Amino acid sequence: xxxxxxxxxxxxxxxxxxxxxxxxxxxxxxxxxxxxxxxxxxxxxxxxxxxxxxxxxxxxxxxxxxxxxxxxxxxxxxxxxxxxxxxxxxxxxxxxxxxxxxxxxxxxxxxxxxxxxxxxxxxxxxxxxxxxxxxxxxxxxxxxxxxxxxxxxxxxxxxxxxxxxxxxxxxxxxxxxxxxxxxxxxxxxxxxxxxxxxxxxxxxxxxxxxxxxxxxxxxxxxxxxxxxxxxxxxxxxxxxxxxxxxxxxxxxxxxxxxxxxxxxxxxxxxxxxxxxxxxxxxxxxxxxxxxxxxxxxxxxxxxxxxxxxxxxxxxxxxxxxxxxxxxxxxxxxxxxxxxxxxxxxxxxxxx
Numbered sequence: 601x602x603x604x605x606x607x608x609x610x611x612x613x614x615x616x617x618x619x620x621x622x623x624x625x626x627x628x629x630x631x632x633x634x635x636x637x638x639x640x641x642x643x644x645x646x647x648x649x650x651x652x653x654x655x656x657x658x659x660x661x662x663x664x665x666x667x668x669x670x671x672x673x674x675x676x677x678x679x680x681x682x683x684x685x686x687x688x689x690x691x692x693x694x695x696x697x698x699x700x701x702x703x704x705x706x707x708x709x710x711x712x713x714x715x716x717x718x719x720x721x722x723x724x725x726x727x728x729x730x731x732x733x734x735x736x737x738x739x740x741x742x743x744x745x746x747x748x749x750x751x752x753x754x755x756x757x758x759x760x761x762x763x764x765x766x767x768x769x770x771x772x773x774x775x776x777x778x779x780x781x782x783x784x785x786x787x788x789x790x791x792x793x794x795x796x797x798x799x800x801x802x803x804x805x806x807x808x809x810x811x812x813x814x815x816x817x818x819x820x821x822x823x824x825x826x827x828x829x830x831x832x833x834x835x836x837x838x839x840x841x842x843x844x845x846x847x848x849x850x851x852x853x854x855x856x857x858x859x860x861x862x863x864x865x866x867x868x869x870x871x872x873x874x875x876x877x878x879x880x881x882x883x884x885x886x887x888x889x890x891x892x893x894x895x896x897x898x899x900x901x902x903x904x905x906x907x908x909x910x911x912x913x914x915x916x917x918x919x920x921x922x923x924x925x926x927x928x929x930x931x932x933x934x935x936x937x938x939x940x941x942x943x944x945x946x947x948x949x950x951x
Contacts, residue, residue: 663692663726663912664699666719668738670731670751671707673861674883679730679750679901686905692912705734707861712737720745726908729773730901731857732758732807739771746911746918749773750904751897753807753855755923764923772918774904775925776855778880778894780811782929783852784818786893787878790943791850798848800829800840800866802858811854811880831858837865845873855880855894863887876941882932890943891933895926 667683669676680702684694692698701719705712716738719727727747729735735749739760750773752758761767764775787797799815801808816826827848829840837859844851851870853859859866860883867888870877879889881897903924910916931949938945 661697662699663697664701664722664724665726665728665908666722666724667700667702667728668712668715668719668730668734669702669704670712670734671857671861672704673857674886675855675860675881675897676730676751676857678883678897679904680728682898682901682903683728683730683750683905683908685898686902687909688905689902690906690909690913692909705737707857709733709737713740716741726911728904728908732805733857735760735771735773739769743770745770747771747773748904748908748911748918750901751776751807751855751857753777753810757810758806761923766920766922768919770918772921772923773907774900775923776807776881776895776897776900777925778811778855779929780814780854780880781818783878783880783893784815784822784824786891787850787852788822788824790891790945791876794824794849796825796827796848798827798829798844798851800831800837800844800851800853800859801856802832803830804832805856805858808854808856808859811856815852815854834858834862834865837862838869841866841869845869845875848875851875851877853877853879853884853889860884860887863889871937871940874941876937876943882930885932885934888937889934890937890941891931891945893929893931896930900926 667680669680687698694700701722703715705715712734719738720741724745727738727745729738729747729749731751732753735752736758739747747770749755749760749771752773752775754777755761755771755775756764760771761769787794797819799812801812819826827844829844831837831840863884864887867877871888876890879885879892881894882892883897885892907921911918933945
């Protein structure tokens with residue numbers, strides 16, 4: 601009996617030792633799990649912190665540009681394309697580090713005002729304005745946000761800057777002033793018998809008025825009669841052009857947005873009448889113009905893009921940047937139309 605009691609006691613003692621060993625293992629295991637979970641939380645926290653840092657870096661490197669274009673036509677469209685490409689050449693690429701809010705006023709000044717207000721309220725890093733009325737609309741809304749312009753004939757005369765050489769306002773950019781006097785001389789050269797030239801333009805566009813006055817001055821100097829043909833809206837164009845037939849030997853149109861967008865309304869009348877239309881810029885030839893000695897709006901827009909890049913990079917400010925122009929005009933001719941009208945283009949231009 602005594603021997604049996606000793607055996608029972610030994611069994612109980614061994615059971616207690618085994619139990620204690622298992623409890624110790626459980627504690628160790630639980631501690632390890634807690635430690636692993638703690639490490640996982642630390643890793644997730646660090647990843648979140650890194651992601652937040654990356655997002656902040658991306659936000660810091662992102663730029664926003666608001667764009668306002670007066671109307672949809674080839675010249676202004678080309679100016680916008682050139683602007684985007686000019687920025688890309690300098691490392692500002694839409695979708696990567698650049699957001700562009702493009703807006704088109706469809707030739708309506710009230711739309712331009714509404715768009716200008718919307719863009720300014722969004723407070724972008726920079727505003728790009730295409731054509732004089734668009735530039736004036738947005739400049740009336742802010743004196744703080746940098747504005748880069750293109751397709752504006754004379755920024756100073758349009759009230760956008762104090763001086764084209766030194767703006768001293770928040771506006772700078774490129775001028776589309778064409779060599780109007782040389783264009784008048786070209787008319788005389790290819791049409792030596794011409795006695796009267798009609799100049800058609802939108803009387804509400806400051807840029808067109810400036811060019812029309814330059815054309816008048818040069819035509820009178822050349823001894824050619826100047827006939828002013830003004831319109832204010834699309835449905836007036838055909839009637840005004842028709843009224844000039846029989847009175848003019850040629851028609852000249854400056855870089856006018858209304859006429860450019862409705863060139864066929866002019867040429868559908870002038871071409872059957874045998875009257876050539878000399879244009880302020882190349883895109884008008886697509887609508888039936890005869891020729892131009894003017895500017896390339898794509899290159900002009902690209903030039904504006906580089907100016908915008910200088911501002912975004914902090915290299916300069918609009919106040920200090922002179923209004924720039926294209927120094928090398930381009931000559932383009934609609935040879936098929938020239939042949940149809942029986943007009944011989946001097947070989948020096950064709951070369």
